[in-house]
Amino acid sequence: MIDEPKTTTAPAAExxxxxRRHQERILKGNFAAAEAARLCRVGFVPAYPITPQTTIVExxxxxxxxxxxxxxxxxxxxxxxxxxxxMGAALGGERVFTATAGQGLFYAHEVLQAIAHFRLPMVMCNxxxxxxxxxxxxxxxxxLSQRDAGWIQFYGESSQEVLDTIIxxxxxxxxLNIPVMVVLDAFYQSHTSENIWVPDQxxxxxxxxxxxxxxxxxxxxxxxxxxxLVPPEHYYKFNYNWWKDAQxxxxxxxxxxxxxxxxxxxxxxxxxxxxxxxxxxxxxxxxSSITTTARGVIRKYxxxxxxxxxxxxxxxxxxxxxxxxxxxxxAVLANVERNFLGDAEGAIQQEMKRALYGxxxxxxxxxxxxxxxxxxxxxxxxxxxxxxxxxPKDFNWIDVG
Amino acid sequence: xxxxxxxxxxxxxxxxxxxxxxxxxxxxxxxxxxSILGENxxxxxxxxxxxxxxxxxPLNELKGNIVHTVFAAASATATGLRASLDRQGNKxxxxxxxxxxxxxxxxxxxxxxxxxxxxxxILYIVNNNGAYMNTGIQTSTATPYGAVTTTNPNGEFKRxxxxxxxxxxxxxxxxxxxxxxxxxxxxxxxKMEKARDITGFRLLMVDGPCPPGHKTDPALSISVARLAVxxxxxxLFEIERQHxxxxxxxxxxxxxxxxxxxxxRFKHLFTDESSYILxxxxxxxxxYWQQLLARAGMAGALVQEAAP
Numbered sequence: 001m002i003d004e005p006k007t008t009t010a011p012a013a014e015x016x017x018x019x020r021r022h023q024e025r026i027l028k029g030n031f032a033a034a035e036a037a038r039l040c041r042v043g044f045v046p047a048y049p050i051t052p053q054t055t056i057v058e059x060x061x062x063x064x065x066x067x068x069x070x071x072x073x074x075x076x077x078x079x080x081x082x083x084x085x086x087m088g089a090a091l092g093g094e095r096v097f098t099a100t101a102g103q104g105l106f107y108a109h110e111v112l113q114a115i116a117h118f119r120l121p122m123v124m125c126n127x128x129x130x131x132x133x134x135x136x137x138x139x140x141x142x143x144l145s146q147r148d149a150g151w152i153q154f155y156g157e158s159s160q161e162v163l164d165t166i167i168x169x170x171x172x173x174x175x176l177n178i179p180v181m182v183v184l185d186a187f188y189q190s191h192t193s194e195n196i197w198v199p200d201q202x203x204x205x206x207x208x209x210x211x212x213x214x215x216x217x218x219x220x221x222x223x224x225x226x227x228x229l230v231p232p233e234h235y236y237k238f239n240y241n242w243w244k245d246a247q248x249x250x251x252x253x254x255x256x257x258x259x260x261x262x263x264x265x266x267x268x269x270x271x272x273x274x275x276x277x278x279x280x281x282x283x284x285x286x287x288s289s290i291t292t293t294a295r296g297v298i299r300k301y302x303x304x305x306x307x308x309x310x311x312x313x314x315x316x317x318x319x320x321x322x323x324x325x326x327x328x329x330x331a332v333l334a335n336v337e338r339n340f341l342g343d344a345e346g347a348i349q350q351e352m353k354r355a356l357y358g359x360x361x362x363x364x365x366x367x368x369x370x371x372x373x374x375x376x377x378x379x380x381x382x383x384x385x386x387x388x389x390x391x392p393k394d395f396n397w398i399d400v401g
Numbered sequence: 402x403x404x405x406x407x408x409x410x411x412x413x414x415x416x417x418x419x420x421x422x423x424x425x426x427x428x429x430x431x432x433x434x435x436s437i438l439g440e441n442x443x444x445x446x447x448x449x450x451x452x453x454x455x456x457x458x459p460l461n462e463l464k465g466n467i468v469h470t471v472f473a474a475a476s477a478t479a480t481g482l483r484a485s486l487d488r489q490g491n492k493x494x495x496x497x498x499x500x501x502x503x504x505x506x507x508x509x510x511x512x513x514x515x516x517x518x519x520x521x522x523i524l525y526i527v528n529n530n531g532a533y534m535n536t537g538i539q540t541s542t543a544t545p546y547g548a549v550t551t552t553n554p555n556g557e558f559k560r561x562x563x564x565x566x567x568x569x570x571x572x573x574x575x576x577x578x579x580x581x582x583x584x585x586x587x588x589x590x591x592k593m594e595k596a597r598d599i600t601g602f603r604l605l606m607v608d609g610p611c612p613p614g615h616k617t618d619p620a621l622s623i624s625v626a627r628l629a630v631x632x633x634x635x636x637l638f639e640i641e642r643q644h645x646x647x648x649x650x651x652x653x654x655x656x657x658x659x660x661x662x663x664x665x666r667f668k669h670l671f672t673d674e675s676s677y678i679l680x681x682x683x684x685x686x687x688x689y690w691q692q693l694l695a696r697a698g699m700a701g702a703l704v705q706e707a708a709p
Binding site: 091110220227 | 441443445452455457465466469473479481487491514518
């Protein structure tokens with residue numbers, strides 16, 4: 001007999017609640033993201049097409065043209081210009097949304113930094129794909145390579161989670177004046193239809209007030225210079241203030257998720273632990289849709305747990321330590337990487353080591369799976385578990401072929 | 402004619418203490434521009450000399466908001482600001498870009514082209530001093546043929562012609578684009594006023610004196626700018642929906658050397674073995690002038706010009 005693994009937050013399928021003041025719709029992930037932007041009453045959407053993000057901005061242009069969304073939608077000349085326009089409109093006081101992927105995110109790197117350093121609130125969606133040589137499939141190397149651009153990063157396991165996270169992110173971003181990137185998986189989410197609970201506009205309006213005036217906003221009555229040459233002592237202080245606010249992200253994200261759960265009925269943590277306790281020998285660490293696959297597979301393995309990372313930047317160290325508290329010292333962590341960033345260790349293992357340093361000294365094994373869109377079916381997860389248990393190696397590539 | 406004792410700038414919209422070099426054109430340009438646009442203006446400044454001249458944090462030389470932005474995307478930043486102002490009912494606020502030639506001819510050209518093609522309601526001012534002067538005189542695609550820069554030193558002087566930026570922007574079917582000289586202030590002010598009152602994407606290219614970059618005497622900045630117009634090196638014209646109008650036709654023929662000889666960046670050309678370069682510059686200048694006459698529908702004038 002196999003014991004059913006214990007799930008902390010995700011309700012079992014048969015318990016799916018009927019959410020009040022919602023409509024249940026069948027939506028692809030990209031359309032769910034566009035719905036979220038509409039519900040947040042964004043005022044400015046600069047856009048540039050890139051697969052597999054394109055249908056997000058297509059849907060938003062349709063909403064604006066059809067009068068469903070009162071926003072200014074502009075077809076820009078590049079992603080660099082998209083984010084520069086987003087920066088201008090956010091400085092002008094608008095609530096801004098845009099979306100990109102892969103090369104587009106890489107191209108925008110300079111402006112991502114500028115937006116974060118300007119302390120401008122906004123939310124963008126990145127539909128993960130890797131760098132040229134051309135590849136349009138699911139991979140998180142793009143967003144994970146931008147971990148240090150100063151944006152808060154969330155990774156959505158389901159399209160419902162993406163929709164809900166966008167709504168929560170505006171609250172978080174506008175409270176701290178730090179921009180937020182919400183990442184979804186190419187095709188597995190972006191182009192896959194799911195049942196999505198879309199909240200009523202009034203329900204969202206009660207939760208998310210209009211953008212309040214912030215310090216970083218032009219005021220025609222009180223002209224100032226923004227972004228001019230900043231001498232070292234001021235630049236140092238700007239970064240100190242930002243650093244202080246970055247420390248608040250983890251707790252504030254939890255607080256907002258709590259309010260969201262009470263208001264909408266769906267609960268999210270910065271991380272989620274499945275079957276992690278004194279009996280657990282192995283913990284898979286995963287983000288996005290791979291988590292769903294792993295969730296199913298580990299039901300057969302009573303001693304295998306799952307740690308899902310939803311908030312990835314700033315890394316939710318306290319949340320991770322808390323859910324691993326009861327894990328025995330000789331347990332092993334298997335980090336599942338859908339990224340390759342040119343180092344021996346993938347981004348997930350780098351982050352996990354950083355978080356646990358000085359606190360817990362678990363053996364960590366790194367598993368590259370799903371890079372470049374390589375499918376990660378249940379069998380791959382089984383192989384990871386088998387290798388971790390029977391032939392543990394520091395670095396592993398599954399079925400290189 | 403305005404009497405000589407009457408100042409053109411009635412209401413100063415800049416503060417003192419700008420950080421320009423002696424003889425730099427930026428401050429004069431911005432003093433005139435801001436006096437014409439007034440305080441209901443948002444300035445967008447990519448990396449260029451003016452981003453330094455206007456003052457480090459928290460200073461602001463101008464009586465208007467300045468948004469300093471990334472080098473390549475002044476036009477895109479201005480697009481977002483314009484959209485936010487429009488959404489908030491501030492349609493009468495002018496959004497103006499103050500850029501150098503590097504940020505316009507080179508790294509900012511794509512964003513400029515995008516905003517121009519979209520017809521964004523933005524005024525674009527390019528102070529063309531013919532090189533990356535803020536970083537210390539490096540070649541741009543606006544650098545004149547024959548000029549020496551730190552990246553085209555000595556015998557490796559620039560041997561390609563600068564881009565015809567005005568031709569490029571004209572191809573975007575703009576409502577208004579014009580060239581301006583600080584030696585022709587009334588013409589410059591008329592064009593700034595005209596650009597202010599037109600809706601859509603407007604561009605003014607101003608000949609930018611730069612004593613350290615051009616190796617000129619700071620006291621001669623305006624004189625050299627005047628000679629650039631007289632020698633037809635920097636013709637004054639306007640373009641409205643691809644219709645060209647020449648604003649100034651020099652009374653007498655003055656060879657380009659009369660302007661180039663005051664600029665140390667060309668001094669290596671004044672030798673017997675290099676004199677053919679000066680001839681090439683003269684030929685190119687004449688050819689461009691004739692093209693301008695033809696574009697302005699002044700073909701008759703062209704025939705007259707050609708006749709000695």
